[in-house]
Amino acid sequence: MPVYWKVFLINGTVLGAATLSLVLAPVSVSRQVVVSEVLVLTIGLGIMLLANALVLRTSLAPVDRVIREMRAEQDASNARALAAQEAERHRIAQELHDEVGQNLTVVLLGLKQLERRAPADLAAELALLREATRDGLDDVRRVARQLRPGVLEDLGLTSALASLTNDFAEHSGASVRRVVAPGLPPLTSEAELVVYRVAQEALTNAARHAAAHDVTLSLTRAGDRVVLEVTDDGHGFDTTRDGAGLRGMRERATLVAGDLTLRSASHGTTVRLAVPVAPA
Amino acid sequence: MTAARLLLADDHALVRRGVRLILDQEPDLTVVAEAGDGAEAVELARSTEVDLVVLDIAMPRMTGLQAAREIGRRTASGEPPRVLMLSMHDNEQYFFESLRVGASGYVLKSVADEDLVEACRAALRGEAFVYPGAMSALVRDYLDRMRRGERVPETVLTEREDEVIKLIAEGSSSKEIAQALTISIKTVERHRANILGKLGMRDRTQLTRYAIRAGLIEP
Numbered sequence: 001m002p003v004y005w006k007v008f009l010i011n012g013t014v015l016g017a018a019t020l021s022l023v024l025a026p027v028s029v030s031r032q033v034v035v036s037e038v039l040v041l042t043i044g045l046g047i048m049l050l051a052n053a054l055v056l057r058t059s060l061a062p063v064d065r066v067i068r069e070m071r072a073e074q075d076a077s078n079a080r081a082l083a084a085q086e087a088e089r090h091r092i093a094q095e096l097h098d099e100v101g102q103n104l105t106v107v108l109l110g111l112k113q114l115e116r117r118a119p120a121d122l123a124a125e126l127a128l129l130r131e132a133t134r135d136g137l138d139d140v141r142r143v144a145r146q147l148r149p150g151v152l153e154d155l156g157l158t159s160a161l162a163s164l165t166n167d168f169a170e171h172s173g174a175s176v177r178r179v180v181a182p183g184l185p186p187l188t189s190e191a192e193l194v195v196y197r198v199a200q201e202a203l204t205n206a207a208r209h210a211a212a213h214d215v216t217l218s219l220t221r222a223g224d225r226v227v228l229e230v231t232d233d234g235h236g237f238d239t240t241r242d243g244a245g246l247r248g249m250r251e252r253a254t255l256v257a258g259d260l261t262l263r264s265a266s267h268g269t270t271v272r273l274a275v276p277v278a279p280a
Numbered sequence: 281m282t283a284a285r286l287l288l289a290d291d292h293a294l295v296r297r298g299v300r301l302i303l304d305q306e307p308d309l310t311v312v313a314e315a316g317d318g319a320e321a322v323e324l325a326r327s328t329e330v331d332l333v334v335l336d337i338a339m340p341r342m343t344g345l346q347a348a349r350e351i352g353r354r355t356a357s358g359e360p361p362r363v364l365m366l367s368m369h370d371n372e373q374y375f376f377e378s379l380r381v382g383a384s385g386y387v388l389k390s391v392a393d394e395d396l397v398e399a400c401r402a403a404l405r406g407e408a409f410v411y412p413g414a415m416s417a418l419v420r421d422y423l424d425r426m427r428r429g430e431r432v433p434e435t436v437l438t439e440r441e442d443e444v445i446k447l448i449a450e451g452s453s454s455k456e457i458a459q460a461l462t463i464s465i466k467t468v469e470r471h472r473a474n475i476l477g478k479l480g481m482r483d484r485t486q487l488t489r490y491a492i493r494a495g496l497i498e499p
Contacts, residue, residue, distance in 0.1 A: 097338065101368050102292040105389045109298030112393040116305070130393065137390040141370055151373050154343070159373040159497075166372060166417050170451050175424060 003063055010059065014052045018044065079255045086148075086193065093148035096140050104137045149196060157192045157219070158184075164199060165217055172207040174232075179218040184226055185277040191256040195219070195228050195275060198249050198260070202230035202271040205245060210234025210269055225274040236264040249273075283310040284404050285329060289321035289347065290336040290366065299334070299366070299392065306397055318342025322350045330361045332404055334396075335383075337367040337374060345381050352382030362403045366392065375414035376497040384484045385409030408484045410476060412453060418487075420449040421494050422479060437478060444471040 001009075021044075029037050111130040115123050144150070152160035158180050165176040187195065199217060206212040212234030220227050239246065239262045246262065249271070253260040258275035286303060288311050290296045300311045313328045315321035319341040325333055333351055335344035342350075348363045363383040367374055368390075375386040384403045387395050388411055399409040410418070423445070437445060440461075447457045454468045461468075481487045491497045 097368050101389070102295050105368075105392065106292070106294040106298050108390070108393055109295070109302055113298070113301050134390050134393075138370075141368055141390065145369075145371070150369060151371050154337075154345075155373055155377050159377065163371050163373040166420070169420060169424075170416070175427075 003060070006059055007056070010055050011052065014048055014055070017051075018048050075251075075254060078251050082251060082255060083190075089147040093144040093150065096144040096147075097150070101137060101140050101144070104133055104140060108133045108137060152192060152196050153189075157187065157195060160192075160196050161199060161217065161219060164196070164203065165215075168203045168207070168215070172203075174207060174213050174215055176203075177214075177216045179216065179220070181218075181220045184219065184221055187226055187275060188256070188278045191226075191258070191275045191278070194252045194256045194258060195226070195273060197252055198271065198273045199228055199230060201245050201249050205237070205271075206230065206232035206234055206269065209237045210264075212268070221277075222274065224277050226277060228271075228273045228275075230271045231268060233268045236266050236269050239264045283308050284331040284400075285310060285312045286400070287311075287313045287315065287321065287324055287328060287330040287333045287361070289315035289318065289324075289334065289339065289344070291316055291339045292336075295336070295389075299396065302393065302396060303334075303400065309397070309400055318344060318347035321347045325351045325361060332400060333361050333363045334400070335363060335365055337365055337369065337378075345377060348378065348383050349381040362406075364399055364403045364409070366396070370413050372414040372417040375411060376491050379408070379484055379488045379491065380497055382484075386411050386414065388413075406483060408482065408487050410481070410487070412448075415472065415476075416448050416451045418479075418481065418490070418494075419445055419475070423449050425494070437475065441471055441475050441478075444468065445475055448472070448475075 027040065029041070108130060111126055111133060115126040115130065118126055149160050149163070151163050161180065162178060165178045168174070169176045203215065203217070206215050210232055212232035215230065215232045218227075218229045218231075220229075249262075250260050252258075253273055253275075256275050258273055261272045263270045263272075286309055288296055288300055288303070290299065293316070296314055296316075300314070303309045303311050312330060313324045315324050316339075318335070318339045321333065321335060321339075321344075322342065324330075333348075335347055337344040339347070344365055344367075348365065351363055352360050360382075364385045364387065365374075365378040365383045366387050366389060368388075370388055370390075378386045384406070385399045385408060387399045387409065391411075395409075395411075402409045443461060444457060447460060452460065454465050454472070457468045458465045476482055479490070481490050488497075
């Protein structure tokens with residue numbers, strides 16, 4: 001039965017019972033209401049509300065449960081979608097590096113050989129081809145790198161964050177200070193990826209939305225958690241307007257049982273992510 | 281003059297062949313052995329007498345970085361050979377990691393046709409081959425430190441070197457710098473070398489020391 005009819009039926013039954021009891025009970029309300037009558041009416045109303053509440057509660061409990069389950073299911077499915085997306089990106093990046101990149105390298109080196117032996121008029125043509133191949137190789141590498149930070153997998157989180165901040169400094173013109181506490185406990189590879197992606201998003205926001213000049217990125221330990229903090233001196237942005245970037249950061253944090261907090265004011269923004277340390 | 285003996289490792293046979301053809305063309309370089317993965321490279325480096333090992337970073341069984349570390353350990357028959365990394369990754373972190381595991385240079389595959397021979401010669405001379413992406417990261421870090429008033433190696437750069445260092449920090453390539461300053465690429469390269477020398481980053485040891493001090497790599 002739809003929730004609407006269920007509620008209607010329950011309310012109808014309770015009101016019906018109240019009406020019936022008014023009709024059948026030997027009571028009347030005076031024109032000038034007296035205290036005892038008010039008392040009886042209040043008690044009656046109380047019983048009516050109580051009965052209504054009890055019946056509604058028991059009959060709507062399954063609805064609440066379903067909603068809770070749906071929310072959990074949605075979180076889980078978002079998490080699965082994110083994980084699937086990362087896995088797919090990983091696969092494509094790998095393929096680009098190992099197959100396309102290697103083959104273009106073969107072409108590049110082969111063209112160089114041909115160029116040496118070719119007559120002058122052909123050599124110039126071959127040199128053009130070689131430059132085009134080099135551009136292709138650069139493109140493949142750039143795309144692969146955007147898809148998946150190979151450095152994270154190969155060299156670890158510290159190197160990946162260093163590379164991220166170097167890149168950021170080069171492209172945004174803002175200056176970045178990087179503070180990574182030595183001897184941080186290990187994180188799961190999922191958690192590392194989340195820390196990396198959140199740092200990436202926070203830096204992007206700092207440059208794109210907040211026009212920051214100075215950014216500090218720190219990775220430290222707090223109890224059994226590792227904490228990433230990205231602080232900028234930009235003009236801040238509306239954190240309640242949950243743009244795709246912010247929602248993405250939250251979803252990723254949920255993925256690894258992390259906590260994301262965001263403070264933004266006119267003098268700067270702080271993004272803080274705490275993720276649990278990998279179980280030993 | 282006897283040619284330097286090279287060991288070449290890449291899991292892609294055709295890439296290996298291409299690289300070999302480039303190197304064998306030079307009278308002072310000769311490839312004496314080839315390996316298809318990191319573990320094989322380590323074995324060959326132990327059993328064959330070589331002066332320089334050129335390692336692809338991404339290889340199965342043992343990555344180039346792991347192999348470089350192993351090869352650097354060889355001490356039974358004297359000095360271990362020098363190591364040069366060949367890589368698809370345009371990322372200064374790979375360069376620093378390469379230095380850390382004992383390699384003296386890092387060459388991007390996309391410029392291997394131009395830079396590889398020079399990088400091999402530099403490595404054989406005992407100099408570091410700093411690839412352009414890492415150079416701009418190093419220089420940017422240096423300028424940042426100077427601006428913040430931190431202690432940096434004392435240097436007196438000429439006016440021209442000052443112009444070049446700023447362009448490098450902005451990520452300009454040698455070609456772009458040459459165009460911007462209307463000088464030849466060769467001159468730019470010479471300025472680059474001089475700047476590295478003055479900043480105390482000429483060889484692997486100096487570079488590694490600087491990168492550790494600057495917090496670019498962990499000790």
